[in-house]
Amino acid sequence: MLTYLIILLDDTSVSFCHADNPRCERRLIPLDVLRQGIRFAMMENLTIQFVYPDYPLPADYASVIESIDHAKIKPTVEAADVWVTDKPFEGEVDVPVVLRITRQELFAQTEEISNLIGHAPRLNIVITDIGAFTDDDFERYRALLADISARVETLTKEGRMPWVSLVTDRMALTKMNNCGAGDSSITLAPNGRFYVCPAFYYEAPEDSIGDLEAGIDIRNRQLYKLEYAPLCRRCDAYQCRRCIWLNRKLTREVNTPSHEQCVVAHLERNASRTLLANIRKANPNFLAETKIEEIDYLDPFEMKREK
Amino acid sequence: MDVDTAKYITFIVTKDCQLACKYCYLVGKNSKERMSWEVAKQAVDYILAHESDMPEEAVVWDFIGGEPFLEIDLIDKVCDYIKIEMYRRNHHWFNSYRFSFSTNGINYHTEKVQQFIKKNSTHLSIGITIDGTQRKHDLNRIWKTPEMERGIMPKPEEERGSYADVVKNIPLWLEQFPDDSTKVTISSADIPYICESVLHLYGLGIHEVNINVVFEDVWKEGDDSLFQEQLMQLADAIIDGGYYRDYACSFFAEHIGKPMDIETENQNWCGAGMMLAVDAAGNFYPCTRFAAYSLRSKKPIIIGNVHDGINKNLLRPFLTLDRFTQSPRKCIECEVASGCAWCQGENYDAAHTETIYERSTAICLMHKARVRANNYYWNKLYRKLELEGLREDYDENHRKSSQTPC
Numbered sequence: 001m002l003t004y005l006i007i008l009l010d011d012t013s014v015s016f017c018h019a020d021n022p023r024c025e026r027r028l029i030p031l032d033v034l035r036q037g038i039r040f041a042m043m044e045n046l047t048i049q050f051v052y053p054d055y056p057l058p059a060d061y062a063s064v065i066e067s068i069d070h071a072k073i074k075p076t077v078e079a080a081d082v083w084v085t086d087k088p089f090e091g092e093v094d095v096p097v098v099l100r101i102t103r104q105e106l107f108a109q110t111e112e113i114s115n116l117i118g119h120a121p122r123l124n125i126v127i128t129d130i131g132a133f134t135d136d137d138f139e140r141y142r143a144l145l146a147d148i149s150a151r152v153e154t155l156t157k158e159g160r161m162p163w164v165s166l167v168t169d170r171m172a173l174t175k176m177n178n179c180g181a182g183d184s185s186i187t188l189a190p191n192g193r194f195y196v197c198p199a200f201y202y203e204a205p206e207d208s209i210g211d212l213e214a215g216i217d218i219r220n221r222q223l224y225k226l227e228y229a230p231l232c233r234r235c236d237a238y239q240c241r242r243c244i245w246l247n248r249k250l251t252r253e254v255n256t257p258s259h260e261q262c263v264v265a266h267l268e269r270n271a272s273r274t275l276l277a278n279i280r281k282a283n284p285n286f287l288a289e290t291k292i293e294e295i296d297y298l299d300p301f302e303m304k305r306e307k
Numbered sequence: 308m309d310v311d312t313a314k315y316i317t318f319i320v321t322k323d324c325q326l327a328c329k330y331c332y333l334v335g336k337n338s339k340e341r342m343s344w345e346v347a348k349q350a351v352d353y354i355l356a357h358e359s360d361m362p363e364e365a366v367v368w369d370f371i372g373g374e375p376f377l378e379i380d381l382i383d384k385v386c387d388y389i390k391i392e393m394y395r396r397n398h399h400w401f402n403s404y405r406f407s408f409s410t411n412g413i414n415y416h417t418e419k420v421q422q423f424i425k426k427n428s429t430h431l432s433i434g435i436t437i438d439g440t441q442r443k444h445d446l447n448r449i450w451k452t453p454e455m456e457r458g459i460m461p462k463p464e465e466e467r468g469s470y471a472d473v474v475k476n477i478p479l480w481l482e483q484f485p486d487d488s489t490k491v492t493i494s495s496a497d498i499p500y501i502c503e504s505v506l507h508l509y510g511l512g513i514h515e516v517n518i519n520v521v522f523e524d525v526w527k528e529g530d531d532s533l534f535q536e537q538l539m540q541l542a543d544a545i546i547d548g549g550y551y552r553d554y555a556c557s558f559f560a561e562h563i564g565k566p567m568d569i570e571t572e573n574q575n576w577c578g579a580g581m582m583l584a585v586d587a588a589g590n591f592y593p594c595t596r597f598a599a600y601s602l603r604s605k606k607p608i609i610i611g612n613v614h615d616g617i618n619k620n621l622l623r624p625f626l627t628l629d630r631f632t633q634s635p636r637k638c639i640e641c642e643v644a645s646g647c648a649w650c651q652g653e654n655y656d657a658a659h660t661e662t663i664y665e666r667s668t669a670i671c672l673m674h675k676a677r678v679r680a681n682n683y684y685w686n687k688l689y690r691k692l693e694l695e696g697l698r699e700d701y702d703e704n705h706r707k708s709s710q711t712p713c
């Protein structure tokens with residue numbers, strides 16, 4: 001069910017997800033488009049997430065934005081509900097942080113990143129080149145997840161529970177919690193058109209799923225739903241982003257994940273399993289509803305092929 | 308060898324053909340695209356070097372065109388190379404392979420083709436396409452003229468049918484391949500000729516006629532009733548004429564027309580993705596139907612090439628497809644769903660988005676008509692056999708259709 005409307009306030013609005021925003025020319029959303037977008041969200045009962053560029057908006061935008069309950073996703077920490085950055089930060093931050101990073105940067109900065117844990121209420125690490133993972137990278141990722149888990153475990157023993165998407169999300173989930181692009185969320189771009197998600201706008205602005213006048217028209221809409229994804233609907237890597245854009249880019253189909261996405265998500269799942277077991281040694285009732293079984297595959301595709 | 312579990316590897320050796328059949332789906336036919344020896348060799352090398360990626364017990368090396376026998380020199384060289392390489396590499400397919408051809412039959416008798424047949428006779432299957440009676444065959448399967456290559460179509464009275472040029476080779480073919488079948492494709496205009504055509508093919512000595520309606524949305528109002536009528540006539544003719552024991556026609560099959568269970572009968576129908584096709588440019592496709600020349604309105608789906616190999620991520624959608632995910636609700640709930648086929652390539656070509664996950668149901672009414680005629684056929688046949696006390700004998704000994712999905 002459609003629940004969220006992401007509104008890109010500018011063509012240079014910060015990317016908060018797997019795809020980079022290649023646009024560097026500013027194009028602010030026209031005020032009347034913004035108003036119409038908000039009206040649309042109110043009528044459809046959608047929660048709005050505004051995505052900001054790195055420059056201050058004209059004054060008259062603020063009052064329009066504040067006319068509705070919303071979340072602000074920003075490239076600066078000030079007045080953000082979610083702060084998006086591409087570098088490890090210093091000090092304490094009191095909003096959730098999205099750290100966008102390549103796999104090589106991640107491997108090179110394991111220690112710095114481990115040290116961030118506990119210094120923000122939540123740390124979402126978004127890897128921006130999942131499609132480029134090699135078998136060696138998978139091994140390095142496994143080691144990195146073990147390091148991050150060790151840090152989380154230490155803090156948990158001290159009575160704090162830090163949230164780091166890569167290893168703690170799965171521990172808290174009992175069902176799929178994916179990105180939902182095209183199913184639970186859609187994006188309104190500054191051109192007044194709707195897209196499956198911001199990445200679809202960056203890549204093919206002509207490929208819209210409707211506009212403010214005509215409404216939403218998602219062709220083959222069912223394919224964005226979990227039950228129409230043959231691999232994912234049976235999978236229990238519940239924390240997986242199941243990135244619809246990556247699916248389309250790497251396999252051509254929005255409902256079919258790549259090998260790389262599945263293995264990365266399963267390494268995280270398995271790291272969560274170990275972390276959960278370790279925490280439960282001291283605290284047997286910790287997240288008691290969560291079950292993460294032992295499995296012997298990293299890519300559900302291989303399981304399906306064997307069957 | 309068991310062709311049902313074999314890997315199908317198709318070489319599109321040429322897009323050229325002597326004929327210009329009116330229903331030919333090769334919308335982008337281009338006589339210049341002939342496969343070179345280098346590309347064919349690289350494809351064989353790649354495939355045989357990736358043995359663990361293709362664990363199927365057997366292989367069918369399939370050669371298609373256009374008309375494949377126009378490239379008999381290349382094919383002969385490639386087949387020799389395949390045999391030598393399978394032996395040299397001690398490949399698990401060495402004793403489990405077949406070379407397969409779908410030909411228009413025109414060059415069948417030529418010396419080079421005959422030499423090739425002699426050399427490979429124990430590992431060969433050849434299907435000759437003949438559409439039925441002369442009237443029916445010549446309606447569609449006409450000779451290409453130089454003007455046609457320049458886009459100028461002949462007037463109906465100038466068209467030259469190819470029936471006589473094909474049928475003269477049928478006795479030789481049947482002598483060499485008595486068990487092979489012919490493939491007949493039915494489009495809207497062919498419906499009135501179905502019964503006479505199948506009987507004609509039986510009369511030529513062909514014991515197995517694999518016949519399908521096209522998947523494309525070509526059907527007109529009333530076609531389903533006409534189709535049903537033709538199949539009922541054919542059912543009567545097969546049963547009353549006693550053909551049912553030694554001849555097979557794929558239209559009549561016991562398993563079709565039943566509801567299907569969503570859990571236990573959720574498999575994909577089409578084999579795209581489990582097959583592999585390679586074209587003259589050295590590009591790999593999940594099946595030939597995804598090559599540019601087969602598509603009306605979509606871009607080709609190229610899954611790799613002979614230099615860089617296969618991109619396995621692009622194969623994943625094909626290999627995870629199931630019936631539920633691609634079918635509309637009416638098909639999931641359909642009372643007569645079994646045997647209702649689809650072609651992944653046509654699904655893709657007809658889909659509203661760039662997906663292989665949207666099943667085209669253009670054949671819906673035709674399938675339902677077939678089911679009704681099929682029910683009639685089996686009810687009539689079984690009653691006859693029971694009255695004659697021959698039911699068990701029939702079950703054990705009758706000729707079964709060997710048709711593979713595509």
Ligand code: SF4
Pocket residue numbers: 231232233235236237240241242243257258261262263265266300
């Ligand atoms: S791990 Fe793979 S199968 Fe599982 S949800 Fe993620 S993308 Fe889907």
Ligand code: SF4
Pocket residue numbers: 637638639641642643644647668670671672674675
């Ligand atoms: S296409 Fe028609 S006949 Fe075939 S399964 Fe669907 S509803 Fe049934």
